[in-house]
Each structure stands twice: as structure tokens, then as C-alpha cells.
Amino acid sequence: MNRRVWGLIKKEFTHIFRDKRTLFMIFGIPLVEILLFGFVIRTDISNIKVGVVDMTQDQVSHDICNKLLGSTYFSEIISVDQISDADLLFRENRIHELIIFGKELEKETTNRLGGEISIILDGSNPTVSQLILNYTNAVISDYFSLADYKDIVPQYRMVYNEELNSTYMFVPGVMALVLLLISAMMTAITLTKEKENHSFEMLLISPIRPLEVIIGKVTPYLVLSLANGVLILFLSKVLFGLPFLGNNLLLFAIILLYVLLSLSIGIFISVVADTQIVAMLFSLVVLLMPTMLLSGFIFPIANMPWPLQWISSIMPARWFIICFKGVVIQGLGIVGVLKPFLILLGMTLFFMILSVKKYNTHLDD
Amino acid sequence: MKIILYLIQKEFLQIKRNKAILPIIFAMPIVQMLVLVWATTSELKEVHVDYIDQDHSEMSRKFYNKIDGLDCFYLQSLDASADAIEQLHNHHLDAVVEIPLHFARDLEKGAKVYPQVAINAVNSNNAEMIKGYFENEWQRFLTEEQDQGVSFHRLELSFRYWYNPEMDFKFYMAPGILAILISLVGMMLSGMNFVREKEMGTIEQINVTPIKKYQFISGKLIPFLIIGIVDLLLGLFIARIAFGQPIIGNLGTLILGTAIYLVPLLGISLWISAISDKQQQVMFICFFFLLIFILMSGMFTPVESMPLWAQQLNYLNPQFYYIKIIRGILLKGATIMDISRELICLTCYGVIVFLIATYKYKKVS
Numbered sequence: 001m002n003r004r005v006w007g008l009i010k011k012e013f014t015h016i017f018r019d020k021r022t023l024f025m026i027f028g029i030p031l032v033e034i035l036l037f038g039f040v041i042r043t044d045i046s047n048i049k050v051g052v053v054d055m056t057q058d059q060v061s062h063d064i065c066n067k068l069l070g071s072t073y074f075s076e077i078i079s080v081d082q083i084s085d086a087d088l089l090f091r092e093n094r095i096h097e098l099i100i101f102g103k104e105l106e107k108e109t110t111n112r113l114g115g116e117i118s119i120i121l122d123g124s125n126p127t128v129s130q131l132i133l134n135y136t137n138a139v140i141s142d143y144f145s146l147a148d149y150k151d152i153v154p155q156y157r158m159v160y161n162e163e164l165n166s167t168y169m170f171v172p173g174v175m176a177l178v179l180l181l182i183s184a185m186m187t188a189i190t191l192t193k194e195k196e197n198h199s200f201e202m203l204l205i206s207p208i209r210p211l212e213v214i215i216g217k218v219t220p221y222l223v224l225s226l227a228n229g230v231l232i233l234f235l236s237k238v239l240f241g242l243p244f245l246g247n248n249l250l251l252f253a254i255i256l257l258y259v260l261l262s263l264s265i266g267i268f269i270s271v272v273a274d275t276q277i278v279a280m281l282f283s284l285v286v287l288l289m290p291t292m293l294l295s296g297f298i299f300p301i302a303n304m305p306w307p308l309q310w311i312s313s314i315m316p317a318r319w320f321i322i323c324f325k326g327v328v329i330q331g332l333g334i335v336g337v338l339k340p341f342l343i344l345l346g347m348t349l350f351f352m353i354l355s356v357k358k359y360n361t362h363l364d365d
Numbered sequence: 366m367k368i369i370l371y372l373i374q375k376e377f378l379q380i381k382r383n384k385a386i387l388p389i390i391f392a393m394p395i396v397q398m399l400v401l402v403w404a405t406t407s408e409l410k411e412v413h414v415d416y417i418d419q420d421h422s423e424m425s426r427k428f429y430n431k432i433d434g435l436d437c438f439y440l441q442s443l444d445a446s447a448d449a450i451e452q453l454h455n456h457h458l459d460a461v462v463e464i465p466l467h468f469a470r471d472l473e474k475g476a477k478v479y480p481q482v483a484i485n486a487v488n489s490n491n492a493e494m495i496k497g498y499f500e501n502e503w504q505r506f507l508t509e510e511q512d513q514g515v516s517f518h519r520l521e522l523s524f525r526y527w528y529n530p531e532m533d534f535k536f537y538m539a540p541g542i543l544a545i546l547i548s549l550v551g552m553m554l555s556g557m558n559f560v561r562e563k564e565m566g567t568i569e570q571i572n573v574t575p576i577k578k579y580q581f582i583s584g585k586l587i588p589f590l591i592i593g594i595v596d597l598l599l600g601l602f603i604a605r606i607a608f609g610q611p612i613i614g615n616l617g618t619l620i621l622g623t624a625i626y627l628v629p630l631l632g633i634s635l636w637i638s639a640i641s642d643k644q645q646q647v648m649f650i651c652f653f654f655l656l657i658f659i660l661m662s663g664m665f666t667p668v669e670s671m672p673l674w675a676q677q678l679n680y681l682n683p684q685f686y687y688i689k690i691i692r693g694i695l696l697k698g699a700t701i702m703d704i705s706r707e708l709i710c711l712t713c714y715g716v717i718v719f720l721i722a723t724y725k726y727k728k729v730s
Contacts (some may be wrong), residue, residue, distance in 0.1 A: 009541075017644060019448075019645070019646055021641065021649075022643070022645055022646045022649050022650075023648065023651045025646075025650055025652075026649070028653060029649075029652070029653055029656065032657060032699075033656065033660075036657065036660050036661065037660075039672065039675075040660075040661065040671050040672065040675045041660060041661075041665075041666050042666060042667070042670035042671065044493075044670060045667045045669060045670050046669065046670045047634040047669040047670065048669070058570030072606040087527075088703070090527065090528070090697060090700045091693060091697045091698070091700075091703045092699075092703050093689060093693070096669075106577055111686070118525070119525070120525050120526075120527055121525070121526050121527065122526075122527060122528060123527055123528045123529030123530055123531075123532055124528040124529050124536070124537060124692055124696035124697055125534070125537055125667075126526075126529065126532040126533070126534050126537055127534075127537075128524060129532075130532070130662075134497060136521070141504075145502050150623065168486075169487070181652070187495075187646065189644070189645050190645065193644070193645065196564075197564070204696065231368070241592070249657075270692075273385070275383075275385070275394050275560070275561075275593070276557065276644045276648075277383075277386060277553075277554070277557050277561065277644070278383075278386065278555060278647070280557065280644075280648050281389045281553070282389070283387065284549060284553065285389060285396065289397070289401065289545075289549075290400075291407055293401050294404050296401075298665060299404055300491050302410060302411045303409060303410040303411070304403065304404050305403055308400065308403055308404050312404075314628075325487055329487055330487070331580050338679070341422050353577060361493075361672075
């Protein structure tokens with residue numbers, strides 16, 4: 001590498017290190033994300049609050065309430081006089097479900113006549129309500145031993161993730177998001193900043209070639225991204241015991257490829273945008289939001305309608321996550337992840353060629 | 366007051382003149398409502414299952430038909446000799462069910478028989494849901510078998526979902542996505558706009574005028590508050606047309622709630638920009654906080670399951686209150702009384718943050 005490029009890289013690093021706050025955020029974001037997902041965010045539910053309309057006031061309803069409180073999911077039982085009172089409690093978020101015990105429940109169940117229990121759930125939160133119904137159902141069925149075959153249950157085996165550890169889900173996603181944030185968004189903004197401040201013109205009239213400008217500007221972000229990637233991997237290993245089953249060299253190659261791809265997207269955005277605000281909005285709308293929601297990070301791709309599945313297939317993060325999971329969790333080799341790897345490679349080449357071409361025309365203006 | 370109006374007029378003039386920002390502001394709600402809401406569903410749509418039947422009895426056929434009857438399950442019978450794990454690997458399946466030899470005979474004898482279910486658990490959420498489906502079907506299968514034998518009392522359990530009887534996931538997600546949308550647009554635009562004046566040096570011109578600090582901050586806050594509300598209404602309108610988003614409560618209450626929510630949020634971003642001097646810096650710090658706000662607010666995951674300290678920390682999260690407000694009004698028809706606690710908290714929060722932002726903005730460079 002020649003001296004001109006080195007000079008540029010050094011200049012850019014000085015810029016970055018001078019701004020302590022941004023630097024702090026760059027490493028703070030992955031740290032906070034990993035900690036949030038690891039320790040705070042749970043997709044299962046606990047501390048369920050139950051409203052109870054008890055028309056029977058007998059032993060059966062009493063026992064069921066105690067059983068509910070005894071399980072780990074339920075925390076509070078609020079007695080409600082009438083079903084119509086529940087509306088207010090639901091609107092104020094004071095209960096999650098309402099259980100109504102029908103009249104003469106004890107008599108009917110002991111005489112094996114039947115009996116009625118109704119459950120009303122807050123449908124404004126479908127996933128949680130479905131879980132609550134399952135838990136409640138399990139407690140009530142257990143109480144009445146509805147099935148004689150109770151202990152005949154299928155044997156489940158959770159392949160690749162025996163303990164249903166959600167770490168396996170979020171680490172690849174956090175990685176994809178953070179690398180994109182630093183490589184694409186920061187690069188786009190720093191390049192447009194030079195444009196906005198007209199300092200880019202100075203670089204262009206200097207003997208430095210456009211390609212050298214780009215290399216000089218993006219190399220520091222490449223280094224930062226890789227450092228961040230290592231930090232995330234380290235945390236997920238130490239804190240959450242993520243298994244590294246595959247080849248670490250291959251993993252590194254995948255991360256490097258993804259960072260290069262993000263960098264070239266960042267360069268491309270800076271070609272299109274004229275001001276930093278526009279570059280930022282563009283990266284947010286086109287890159288970050290879709291990456292968070294369409295890449296299979298939080299919401300599984302297979303559950304989306306087909307036009308969205310199609311859109312998600314042009315999201316680099318989707319292929320990165322497949323590669324990452326394949327290598328780290330499933331222990332696949334290069335053959336196993338060849339397809340997503342080649343797609344990432346193709347995208348990288350596409351954006352690189354596109355941006356370099358665009359930069360040349362910019363010089364002609 | 367008149368000065369603030371002039372400042373607001375100035376901001377709108379600048380936004381109107383910027384060719385790139387305006388389309389993005391209006392395109393964002395359209396794209397998000399039409400694309401992202403459909404993506405964020407947690408319902409299972411396609412589960413590919415391999416059914417290995419070694420028993421070939423009537424009973425095992427029945428269980429096959431039970432699972433096959435589920436809409437989202439796609440069953441196939443593959444090579445019975447291969448190992449279940451291998452099948453998951455080679456055929457990209459979600460689950461493999463194995464019915465052991467003498468399944469029917471053992472079941473009739475009352476002996477313990479275990480169908481083996483191997484689930485691909487790389488995505489722990491999906492795996493849990495698939496398991497839930499199997500469990501339900503298995504219970505039903507057993508109960509039916511039982512009913513044909515001994516007569517057994519049946520307890521009737523009925524359930525209903527209030528506020529969203531069809532359990533449409535879109536109705537639940539759309540308010541959340543709208544909340545992200547206005548937070549992103551408002552926080553990022555107002556923060557970066559402020560610092561842009563610093564970067565360009567135009568802030569000096571304002572500093573030498575008799576404009577008071579609180580007037581300047583109001584002038585930066587109100588335009589983006591208005592943009593936020595316009596974006597909210599636009600997004601809501603599109604959601605209404607595209608998939609019939611229910612708006613049960615009062616729209617005026619929602620606008621009031623949104624305005625009260627945006628004051629502390631925009632105040633935070635103005636506070637950040639008052640102490641920053643680069644757009645990149647503001648963007649990163651805003652993004653850092655937004656990420657924490659969004660992930661902890663209960664938009665995607667239940668707040669109740671978070672550890673207690675995290676729930677207490679949430680009192681500092683404006684979005685935590687707003688999610689309750691917007692979901693409450695749109696889905697449950699919450700009145701101003703039902704959300705009064707949230708509104709009071711946000712108002713106090715807004716006043717404090719506004720004062721801090723005003724204090725931190727220095728009219729000297």
C-alpha cells in the first residue's frame with residue numbers, strides 16, 4: 001500500500017479517535033444489545049395477572065386459583081364481581097386474562113356431569129395471549145386429570161439447541177445489525193460529510209486517485225467493524241456459551257465478506273446522497289429497519305407472505321445469518337454454506353463495481 | 366410566541382426546500398405499513414415435517430392425519446432407515462416425528478409409548494411453537510382414543526379473545542411499528558437538524574439575535590412534533606385501508622397522547638445535540654438510546670417477563686408509556702382516564718427534559 005493511502009487512513013483514524021462519544025457508542029451498542037437480549041428480553045411470559053369471576057365460591061375454583069398461583073407463570077389473582085367490570089381492568093392493563101367459573105362447578109365435576117370454565121383473553125396481544133391460554137389450560141387439565149394417559153407424552157429432542165437457548169437466535173442477528181450499522185451507515189455518513197463540507201473536492205483535485213480515497217476512508221471502519229465482531233463473539237462465548245462448532249477461519253472469512261459488502265453499500269449510499277441527513281435516513285429506511293425485521297433476526301422468514309420472502313432474499317443480513325448459524329451452531333463446512341456465501345460474494349462485487357463506476361462519473365462533473 | 370412561530374416557519378421552509386427529506390418523510394409510513402407490518406408476524410405458516418412410521422398401524426395413520434390436518438404443517442414420509450438428525454440436515458426440515466414399532470399395541474395395553482419428535486431448534490421461538498402444536502394434537506389424539514373406550518366426564522373449557530377476536534397479528538404490530546416510525550423520524554431529524562446548524566455555522570447567526578434559548582429549542586422541537594403526528598396519521602390511514610386496522614378509541618386522544626409523548630423524546634434528542642458537535646455523533650447516540658427504548662418498551666416482547674430491575678428502568682423509557690397509550694387507544698378503546706397515569710408521567714418527563722435541553726444549549730461557541 002502506498003504512502004498516500006496510509007496518510008488518508010491515519011487522517012480518518014484521527015477523526016474517529018478524536019470523537020470519543022461516537023467511539024464509545026460504536027462499542028456500546030453491541031454491548032448493550034447483547035446484554036439486553038441475553039438478560040432482559042424474554043419471549044416467554046411470567047408474572048401473569050388473572051382476573052377471576054367466581055360464581056361458585058367453592059372448593060374447585062379455590063383449588064384452581066391456588067394451583068395457578070403455585071405455577072411459575074402466574075403472579076396475581078384479582079377477584080372481579082362481574083364480567084363487564086373486566087373491560088376496565090383490561091384497558092388499564094391490570095389483568096391479562098379473565099377466568100369465569102360457572103355455577104355449581106364442584107357439584108357438577110364431582111358427579112361427572114361436566115361443568116364450565118370460560119376464559120377471556122386480551123387479543124390485542126396475540127402471541128402472549130396464546131401462551132397464557134396454553135399455561136392456563138395445562139394447569140386446569142392437570143387439576144382434573146383430563147387424560148388418563150397423562151404421562152404418555154411424546155419425547156422431544158431439540159436438535160442443534162437442546163436447551164432452547166435464545167442466544168442462538170439473537171447473536172447472529174445482533175452481529176448482522178451492528179456490522180451493518182458501523183460499516184454501511186458510518187461509512188455513508190462520513191463520506192457524505194466530506195461532500196457536504198466540500199472537503200471532498202479538495203481530495204479529488206489532489207493527486208490521490210478516487211479508488212485510493214475510498215480505500216483510505218473505509219479501511220478504518222473495516223478495522224472497527226472487525227474489532228466489534230470479535231467483541232460480540234467474545235461476549236457470546238463468555239456470557240452465553242455459544243458453541244463454536246465450525247471452522248473459525250471460515251467464520252472469519254464470512255464476517256470479513258459481510259463487512260466488505262456493508263462497506264460497499266455504504267459507499268454506494270454516499271454516492272446517491274448529498275447531505276448527511278439524507279444518507280442517514282436512507283440507511284435507516286433501506287438498511288436498518290428491513291434488516292431488523294426482514295432478515296429472519298426476530299421474525300422467521302418462512303412465516304412471511306411470499307412477496308416479503310422475496311424482498312428478504314435481497315437483504316444481505318439474511319444470507320449472513322444463514323452462514324453464521326450454519327458454521328457456528330450447526331457446525332457446517334464451506335460446502336454446507338456455499339450458496340449463501342456465493343450470494344454474499346455476488347452482492348459485494350455488484351456494489352463495489354457500481355460504486356467505483358459512480359465515483360468516476362462524479363469526478364467528471 | 367411570535368418569535369417561535371417565525372422559527373417554526375423557517376424550519377418548514379428548509380424542510381420543504383430539501384428535495385430528499387420530504388419524500389422520505391412521506392414514503393416511510395407507506396413502506397412500513399405496507400411491508401414491515403406483514404413481515405412481523407409470529408404465526409407459523411410453513412412447517413415441514415418428516416413422519417417416519419415404523420408401526421404401520423391404523424393408530425399411527427390416525428396420528429399422521431391429525432398432524433396433517435393442521436394448516437401450516439406439511440407432512441411427508443421419507444426414507445425410514447436414515448437417522449432423524451440426518452434428515453433434518455439433508456432435507457431442510459423443521460421436525461421429524463418417529464413412531465416406534467408396536468406403537469398401537471403398547472398404547473392399547475396402556476404401556477408407555479413415546480413417539481420421538483426431533484425439532485430443529487436453531488430458532489428457539491419457532492421450535493417452542495412447533496412443540497406446542499404437537500403437544501395439542503397429541504392430547505387431542507389421546508382424548509379421542511380414550512372417548513371411544515371408557516366414558517369419561519368432559520369439562521368444558523371455552524375461551525374467547527377480546528379486542529382482537531380473530532387474533533390478527535397485524536393489528537397488534539401496526540401500532541408498534543407506527544411508534545417506531547415516529548420516534549425514528551422525530552428523534553433523528555430534530556437532533557441532526559440542530560447539529561447541522563452548528564456544523565454549517567448558521568447557529569452563530571441565531572446566537573447573536575435576541576432569540577431566547579427556550580424559544581430556539583421550541584422552534585426546533587415543534588416542527589418535528591408536527592411531522593411526527595402527520596406521519597402517524599398517514600401511517601394509520603394506510604393501515605386502515607390496507608388491512609383494516611381497527612381504531613376503536615378516540616383519534617383526538619391519540620393525537621394528544623402522541624404530542625405528549627414526542628416532547629420528552631424530541632427533548633432528549635435536542636439535549637444530545639446541544640452537547641454534540643457532529644451529526645454523526647448525534648445520530649449514533651440517538652440510535653443507541655432508540656434501540657434500548659424500542660427493545661425494552663414491550664413492543665415485541667412482554668415487559669412482565671423482564672427482570673424487576675429492567676421493569677423499573679423502564680420508567681425512564683418514554684416509549685414504554687407510549688406503547689400502552691397507542692395500543693390501548695387503537696385496540697381497546699382506552700379513554701383519557703384509562704391512560705391518565707401514562708400521560709401524567711410523560712408530561713412531567715417532557716417538562717424536565719425540555720428544561721435540561723434549554724439549559725444545556727449555550728449561546729456561546
